[in-house]
Amino acid sequence: MIAQTIYTAFDRAGQRITRPRRLIADRLAELAASGADFSLDDLWHDLREQDPHFGRATLYRSIEVLVNQGLLDRITYADGSHRYHVCHDNTHYHLTCVQCRRFVEVDLDVSVEQFASVCHQTNFSLEGLTLTLFGRCARCRNEQGDAPR
């Protein structure tokens, strides 16, 4: 159960299991099941349906923890906006549509060893990497020339 994993992540970060965090975990579990990606605002509105007084700040504070714990993936778009999704594994690559923002995770045969070796030569320790392909999906290309984005 994903909700359990999330409780554990909070615990690992030394955070109490509270009602708001339970609501977050439950909703994230649903989102993980559907594979959907979401903005914090989306998520906040969902949570407000469970509890009309759910605070925005609470959400931001909790999400930060989950991102740091590697449970949530924060995707940054070319315009600087963010969307999130629950991670399946810890290395993955994205292909995202610059117009409608739908994205898929893709399987790339990327040589992480090569990156490690480049880092080593440059005397960096490698702590992470992001690889995002930006493109336009078929649906958006077929729409009658709407202004991009």
Add this chain to the structure above:
Amino acid sequence: MIAQTIYTAFDRAGQRITRPRRLIADRLAELAASGADFSLDDLWHDLREQDPHFGRATLYRSIEVLVNQGLLDRITYADGSHRYHVCHDNTHYHLTCVQCRRFVEVDLDVSVEQFASVCHQTNFSLEGLTLTLFGRCARCRNEQGDAPR
């Protein structure tokens, strides 16, 4: 001369060559020569020294054009902040330090054809990609355990 290239880019975008844009081009030429990366705020302060009334909005409007023209590269950090640098060529990869933010361009043998083929399978048109390696540089690792970032 890089400043010339920038004039051309403005022209290609159908924008007049004005005094503020000349100042921007000149300053970017200097920055390109030194290889430095910069924030818009850095750049704005530089420009204010040339002209104390230089408007922020003007800078944002012009930079947007240059980014779209592929002359400037906008780097998005893990925390969502941005820095820029003048591009040397149109495909490059970054290795950036999560602590001090210095970065180097690295030469990676990345198979762009592979990406193109993945996009094709997924029925996306490939319009760009970002690949950034995050790590910690030697200097930051050697400092006495300062709090990261």
Add this chain to the structure above:
DNA sequence: TTTTCTGCAAACGGTTTGCATCGCT
């Protein structure tokens, strides 16, 4: 009972916009 967490509201910081004026062409 102690400590952490919460919701609220206000602050923040980077970016964008409306508008009257200025200045390229």
Add this chain to the structure above:
DNA sequence: AGCGATGCAAACCGTTTGCAGAAAA
């Protein structure tokens, strides 16, 4: 002369913070 570009100030929007009260441990 005409239209685009500018500078300014205000608006915006996602995010963070300060705080007093509420809820876990």
